[in-house]
Amino acid sequence: MRNEEVIRVLNAIGDLLEIKGETRFRVNAYRDAARQIEGLAEDLNSVAAEGRLRTIPGVGEAIAAKLQELLETGKLAYFERLKTEVPETLLVLLQVPGLGPRKIKLLYETLGVKGIDDLRAALVDGRVATLPGMGAKSIENLKREVERYEQRGSRSPLGSALPIVQEMMALLRERAGPAILQMEEAGSVRRRRDTIGDLDILVASDDAARVLDAFVGLPMVQEVIGHGDTKASVLGPRGQQIDLRVVPPDSWGAALQYFTGSKAHNVRLREMAVRKGWRLNEYGLYESASDRKLAGSDEAGIYAAFGLPWIPPTLREDNGEIEAGLAGRLPRLVQATDMRGDLHSHSTWSDGQASIEEMWAAARAKGYEYLALTDHSQSLGVANGLSLDRLREQREIVAAMNQRGEGPRLLLGVELEIRADGSLDFPDEVLAELDIVVASVHSGFSQPRDKMTARLVAAALNPHVDIIGHPTGRLIGRRDSYDVDVDALIDVCSRTGTALEINSHPARLDLDDVHARRAMELGCWLAIDTDAHAPDHFDLLPYGIATAQRAWVTPERVLNSLSLPDLRAHLDARCQTGGRG
DNA sequence: GCCGTTTTCGGCCCGACTGTTTTCAGTCG
Numbered sequence: 117m118r119n120e121e122v123i124r125v126l127n128a129i130g131d132l133l134e135i136k137g138e139t140r141f142r143v144n145a146y147r148d149a150a151r152q153i154e155g156l157a158e159d160l161n162s163v164a165a166e167g168r169l170r171t172i173p174g175v176g177e178a179i180a181a182k183l184q185e186l187l188e189t190g191k192l193a194y195f196e197r198l199k200t201e202v203p204e205t206l207l208v209l210l211q212v213p214g215l216g217p218r219k220i221k222l223l224y225e226t227l228g229v230k231g232i233d234d235l236r237a238a239l240v241d242g243r244v245a246t247l248p249g250m251g252a253k254s255i256e257n258l259k260r261e262v263e264r265y266e267q268r269g270s271r272s273p274l275g276s277a278l279p280i281v282q283e284m285m286a287l288l289r290e291r292a293g294p295a296i297l298q299m300e301e302a303g304s305v306r307r308r309r310d311t312i313g314d315l316d317i318l319v320a321s322d323d324a325a326r327v328l329d330a331f332v333g334l335p336m337v338q339e340v341i342g343h344g345d346t347k348a349s350v351l352g353p354r355g356q357q358i359d360l361r362v363v364p365p366d367s368w369g370a371a372l373q374y375f376t377g378s379k380a381h382n383v384r385l386r387e388m389a390v391r392k393g394w395r396l397n398e399y400g401l402y403e404s405a406s407d408r409k410l411a412g413s414d415e416a417g418i419y420a421a422f423g424l425p426w427i428p429p430t431l432r433e434d435n436g437e438i439e440a441g442l443a444g445r446l447p448r449l450v451q452a453t454d455m456r457g458d459l460h461s462h463s464t465w466s467d468g469q470a471s472i473e474e475m476w477a478a479a480r481a482k483g484y485e486y487l488a489l490t491d492h493s494q495s496l497g498v499a500n501g502l503s504l505d506r507l508r509e510q511r512e513i514v515a516a517m518n519q520r521g522e523g524p525r526l527l528l529g530v531e532l533e534i535r536a537d538g539s540l541d542f543p544d545e546v547l548a549e550l551d552i553v554v555a556s557v558h559s560g561f562s563q564p565r566d567k568m569t570a571r572l573v574a575a576a577l578n579p580h581v582d583i584i585g586h587p588t589g590r591l592i593g594r595r596d597s598y599d600v601d602v603d604a605l606i607d608v609c610s611r612t613g614t615a616l617e618i619n620s621h622p623a624r625l626d627l628d629d630v631h632a633r634r635a636m637e638l639g640c641w642l643a644i645d646t647d648a649h650a651p652d653h654f655d656l657l658p659y660g661i662a663t664a665q666r667a668w669v670t671p672e673r674v675l676n677s678l679s680l681p682d683l684r685a686h687l688d689a690r691c692q693t694g695g696r697g
Numbered sequence: 698g699c700c701g702t703t704t705t706c707g708g709c710c711c712g713a714c715t716g717t718t719t720t721c722a723g724t725c726g
Contacts, residue, residue: 139698145699342715346713382710
């Protein structure tokens, strides 16, 4: 059983217990455990085999025993029994805004409502209106939400959410500029999670009404869901909910901290506050006894009060950042300014949209020291992969361009097919002549785990392969990763010095933050690349950097933060030592 | 159900908003 499945079961138990009316502390215990496992890059099966389940925070005696049973038998008697008491079909109702555990329980027990269709019927024939606490307004809202439920998308990729937020902020500044003292994105967008639920914007102003009026009147607003004195919610172009919250200037820092989250990170801070006799909310940090305000106007001040350095939003997941901060051990995260070049790009020679010259010019505009040209290799027919002859032709063009001695150095490379049978697309003697080799999987996605893992491990073991490209093959929201033991791959790469790519394309972000952090911890090299197929794709690098930051990646472990001489030395050393560099 | 330099028992984050209440329950983030 994969970690995701275990997480699903734990969350379902939490939801079912909540509907059942169980105390929220027990409910939260299951959700906490699920969240902790989400942040765990290791395979739970290995953790269990080594008797380390109890070392996972939030996993105590009872949950450890349940995990053990689930992993060993694929089933959990407790869960099965729970489902006979509370039907699992009720869980979808939790997705309907306005419906929580108490109302769902009421609907189920008095009306026998077990799902969306039951709910719609009971709304239409008036039975819901007979329930206590269900007035005309509630019925109207529920009817609307049930209709909206059908067309509601799931979380959006960061790559579509962030541009919307940025465009809205730009327009808002045009229309309400003088009233806006500070403005920033908040929530998971600011933390740069790979997918985003609701989009959040925060503004500091003395004239909230003016800002909110301008916001609900923006052209991309499809529908206004709520419009109060300090907050408004709208539906954006693709039906995403966008919330704007306006706070007074002296609460800016506290509000930004509060609305950036994550929830788990905030809960930790508020617990720390309580232990110190303080109270933390979106208006500020207060001494409980005297109500004296200790901090609130700027974010760093809040953290400073706890003896913490300012914690970058990308780290705020309660995955060790608070402990690290207290100990003065927060990492120096990789930044855009650390990056010296890109090691994965394409031209019209395979499936890119621009010439080598144009790609080189774009890299020069970025101020890069080097650019690796890595067109696809021959087997990838759909992408016009390079034959050996065309690769040789490319070599001459690249050599000629490098003769100029100006701008970024072009490195001749290839994005090498890891073929379905596990073999590589070019022989070793050809690979040996290239500056850089990115090996990737583009075929046989449905192969079983052991076979897929063997393919990738074999590639990583080849001393000429420098980088494993988009190692899990996922396309966010469209295609799951192929079934590969990423842990095993990371383990091999940590020994061979083969870098793992963090592909910056917002549809990929692959490795993801959780696995990249694991790779960091085990001492792997990483390459933060754009996989650019056009000049403006180099602009996607910030997505990869954000993912790396979420993985606690420091610049000294990023291959393309090395200067050209250091990069060359590193690559040469790896070849000479047979990949043990 | 978890957890512990104030505790192995008794705690476990905080406030706003909505709709329905006549003082509050439920939901949300």
